[in-house]
Amino acid sequence: MxxxxxxxxxxxxxxxxxxxxxxxxxxxxxxxxITIDQVLRSAYVADPLKLYDCCPFxxxxxxxxxxxxxxxxxxxxxxxxxxxxxxxxxMLLGDKRDLSRVPATERAAAAxxxxxxxxxxxxxxxxxxxxxxxxxxxxxxxxxxxxPGAGGRAAxxxxxxxxxxIPVNPSGGLKAKGHPIGATxxxxxxxxxxxxxxxxxxxQVDGAKTGLTHTLGxxxxxVLVSLFGRD
Amino acid sequence: xxxxxxxxxxxxxxxxxxxGQLTALKCGSCGELAIPPRQLCPACHAKAWQPVDxxxxxxxxxxxxxxxxxxxxxxxxxxxLAVVKLREGVSILGRLxxxxxxxxxxxxxxxxxxxxxxxxPTVGFGPS
Numbered sequence: 001m002x003x004x005x006x007x008x009x010x011x012x013x014x015x016x017x018x019x020x021x022x023x024x025x026x027x028x029x030x031x032x033x034i035t036i037d038q039v040l041r042s043a044y045v046a047d048p049l050k051l052y053d054c055c056p057f058x059x060x061x062x063x064x065x066x067x068x069x070x071x072x073x074x075x076x077x078x079x080x081x082x083x084x085x086x087x088x089x090x091m092l093l094g095d096k097r098d099l100s101r102v103p104a105t106e107r108a109a110a111a112x113x114x115x116x117x118x119x120x121x122x123x124x125x126x127x128x129x130x131x132x133x134x135x136x137x138x139x140x141x142x143x144x145x146x147x148p149g150a151g152g153r154a155a156x157x158x159x160x161x162x163x164x165x166i167p168v169n170p171s172g173g174l175k176a177k178g179h180p181i182g183a184t185x186x187x188x189x190x191x192x193x194x195x196x197x198x199x200x201x202x203x204q205v206d207g208a209k210t211g212l213t214h215t216l217g218x219x220x221x222x223v224l225v226s227l228f229g230r231d
Numbered sequence: 232x233x234x235x236x237x238x239x240x241x242x243x244x245x246x247x248x249x250x251g252q253l254t255a256l257k258c259g260s261c262g263e264l265a266i267p268p269r270q271l272c273p274a275c276h277a278k279a280w281q282p283v284d285x286x287x288x289x290x291x292x293x294x295x296x297x298x299x300x301x302x303x304x305x306x307x308x309x310x311x312l313a314v315v316k317l318r319e320g321v322s323i324l325g326r327l328x329x330x331x332x333x334x335x336x337x338x339x340x341x342x343x344x345x346x347x348x349x350x351x352p353t354v355g356f357g358p359s
Contacts, residue, residue, distance in 0.1 A: 002293075002337045047296040090273060093314050094266065094322040099293050 001048065003100050004149030006137065008048050012039035013156040014133040015052045015175055021162060022172025024203035029058050029178030053133040055173075060180030062187035077230070079193045082210070083115030084226040091221035100149075104223035105142030105214065113144075116227040118210060120144035123227070125195045125205040126166065127188035128214040130173040136160075139214055140168060143225070162203060170195060170203045185215040185224065196230050239282045244268050249352035253287045253343045255321055256280040264321045287343030288359060289317035294327070294335050303349065311335050315356055325354040 001007070016036055022028035034052060042051035072078035087107035090096060097103070113119055120143060128143065130136035137151035145166050146154045154160060160168035171177040171191040174184060192211035194200045200208075209230060216223045239247075239254060244267050247254045256265045258272040259279035266285070271278060294313035297304070304310070311327040313335070327335060328344055346355035 043298070044296070045299045047298070049295075092267075093293075093324050095273065099314065 004152070006134070006149070006152035008040060008050075009036060010152030010156045011048070011053055011133040011137065012036045014130065014136045014160075015039045017155065017158075017161050018130060018136075018169050018173040018175040018177075021170050021203055022176025024162075024170075024201070025172050025177060028172040028176050029056060029060075030172065030176040049132055049134070055131050055175045055179040058178030058180040060178055060183050060187065062180075062183045062190050064186050064189055064193075077197045079196050079228050079230055082118065082227040082229045083112040084224070085109075085111030085115065086222065086224045087111065088223075089221050091219045093219070096220075100138070102138055102142050102216070102220045102223065104220060105139055105216065105225070106144075108223045108225040109143045109214070112212075112225040112227050116229070118227065118229075123166065123210050123212045124208040125170060125192065125211045126168045126214070127171060127173070127191050127211070128168060129184070129216045130169055130175050131179060131216075133175070135216075136168065136173070136175075139216075143212065143214060162205065167205045170200065170205055185213070188213040188215060189226065189228070192228050196228060238280050239268050241268055245352040248345050248354055249347060251345050253285045253317075253323075253354070255283045255285050255317075255319065257283045264319055266317075266321045266323050283319075285317055285319050285321075285343070287317070289315040289322075289341060289343075289356070291335065291337055291339045291341060292316045292322055293337060296332055296335070307348075313341070313356060315341055323354055325356045327357070328355050329357045 016034055019034045023031045023033050039052040044050050085108045087104040089104040128139045140146050140151040141148045158164050162170055192213055195205055195208045196211050211228045213226045256268055259281055260277035261275040263272050263274035292314045294311055296309050296311050298309045300308040311332055313327050314322050314324050316322045340359035341356040342359045344355040344357040346353040
């Protein structure tokens with residue numbers, strides 16, 4: 001906020017967008033829309049994060065079926081893993097070189113894009129780790145969808161909404177779909193597979209062919225980025 | 232002075248905090264500073280640490296005000312936590328004391344203040 005002028009209203013736009021998406025997902029924890037005003041008027045938890053900037057505690061489960069290419073081809077609508085990479089960073093806040101960026105996201109994304117032979121512009125749909133609204137903004141920058149510092153304005157302008165140029169968290173994300181910690185990464189992949197198969201119903205991203213998942217842990221010290229696609 | 236493998240443990244670091252001294256480690260191999268203590272140099276991966284006393288002066292690099300605190304600190308809320316960039320170049324997280332919450336800002340000069348919270352020595356910062 002100090003460096004790029006990111007505003008609390010831009011952060012609120014992420015929460016409103018993810019609740020709007022969650023309202024289209026029958027499996028989301030919160031299937032209720034909220035307004036910018038509700039977010040801005042909610043109580044502070046740890047400034048500048050307010051109640052509606054934070055994801056909930058959730059119970060939930062997710063499962064993935066992985067198979068060899070040979071087996072997968074015998075079944076309906078296989079979705080391929082195009083790339084998957086992990087990266088790490090210092091965990092203590094005092095050790096972070098730049099508090100406005102997450103180097104582990106940038107490194108994991110670079111490796112996953114390289115493996116897949118695609119770039120940020122080729123991605124049609126993203127499920128990323130919006131544990132807090134600012135985390136989504138910083139992740140969209142780290143994944144190369146927007147320049148550093150431009151993620152807040154992009155969210156506010158609707159560029160990451162369903163119907164926007166790069167829909168982010170059509171499931172509702174951690175914010176509205178929920179954040180059952182151990183299941184979150186697999187649940188993100190389940191959403192991307194559903195999107196790539198064209199089976200996401202009212203929250204379907206039209207023509208989604210290539211999808212990305214981004215999961216982090218440990219104070220942004222560990223990040224995993226994976227890319228998925230179809231034939 | 233010969234570099235040793237573990238010149239200062241986490242326990243010794245916090246006992247020095249209790250005594251009013253903020254201590255960093257300096258890498259005998261590449262000169263990197265680190266705080267609090269750790270096994271390996273983050274820059275060159277050497278184990279050649281030497282303890283260095285810091286002046287305890289710095290400026291706020293980033294901060295938050297905790298309104299909903301973990302249970303053990305619930306009685307203290309609201310209170311401010313800040314990442315403080317110390318004059319020697321390293322940064323560390325600490326609790327702010329004796330600074331009105333509305334005066335806390337990025338760039339504000341602060342000075343190390345030893346705190347004891349629940350008998351546990353803790354890094355704090357107060358007005359410079």
